[in-house]
Amino acid sequence: MAKQRLVPLDGAMNFRDLGGYQTADHRTVAWGRIYRADSLSSLSAKDLQLLADRRITVDCDLRTAFEQRAMPDKLAAGMRYIDCHVYAEEGDADQQSDVPGKILPAGYLGSIYQHIVLNVHSQHAFGKVMRELVELAPDEALVFHCSAGKDRTGMMAALILKMLGVDDQTIIKDYLLTNQLYDFAASRQLPSADQMGQMVAKMNTTKGDGPVMKGFLATIEQGWGTVDQFLIRQLDLSVQEIDRLRQKFLE
Structure with missing residues (x-):
């Protein structure tokens, strides 16, 4: 299987x-295990076969119930669907968590990103x-997604990469690549191979600050000190997990 970002x-x-992302302790995030995406409602038969070939067996849908009903995901054979809607809906615990530290203004x-990371229901969705991922079999992969693969998916990706030890600047660059791809997603036009290569190259060299994602990460760090403490206190993960x-997921 090819090691390809896009x-x-x-x-x-x-x-x-x-x-493929490097960590502070010189390890590498494993290829072919964790994927992020936009809507999976328009996948072709060829797409579904590709997902099956990549052993993607879990689909975590971060979208609202309305989005899920309007544009339901298409699943490959053997793929398990998990509702992980990030925005609180009727019946959910729509309240902000107590924060032990100082939170930066945004x-x-x-401020929307900050509201989400501090929301009790959103934390529950991220925790799902x-x-x-904790329970994922060694030979299987997982995809999480929203509608455009930008905001909700970007926050989920940031939490995962941060937990694995990827530095903030790399996480921000990954987020900036999302912004570039969003233009293609909005127009529903697939970028060419050359355009994909150019975007990855730009992601690898950009010095952009990414203030929105930077604020998201700072909220976690200033509120809980470390991402581990955030995962333990708010997402109910154990140190062992x-x-x-x-x-x-590290090599």
Whole structure:
């Protein structure tokens, strides 16, 4: 299986492998285990076969119930669907968590991200994805997604990469690549191979600050000190489960 950041599909514009990123302790996020994506409602038969070939067996849907009903996911054979809607809906615990530390002020979009990471229900949704990763079989892979693979998916990706030990600047660069791909997703036009290569190259060299994602990460660090403490206190993961995640998804 090719080690490629962007996975070209007929029916999804922002389907990406989180593998290959380096960590502070010189390890590498495993390729072919964790994927992030936009909507999976328009996948072709060829796409579904590709997902099956990559052993993607778990689909964590971060979208609202309305989005899920309007554009239901298409699943490959043997794929298990998990509702992980991030935005609180009727019956959910729509309240903000108590934060032990100081929280940075943020702009409009940054304040939305901050509200989500501090929301009790959103934390529960993020925790469901993490728990699926904990239980994922060694020869299987997982995909999580929203509608455009930008905001909710970006926050989930940031939590996973941060937990695995990827530095903030790399996480921000990954987020900036999402912004570039979003233009293609909005127009429903698949970027060419050359365009994909150019975007990955730009992601690898950009010095962009990414203030929205930077604020998201700072909220966790200032609120709980470390991402581990956030995962333990708010997502209800144990120290042993966090260690298992690192053992499973780092090489």
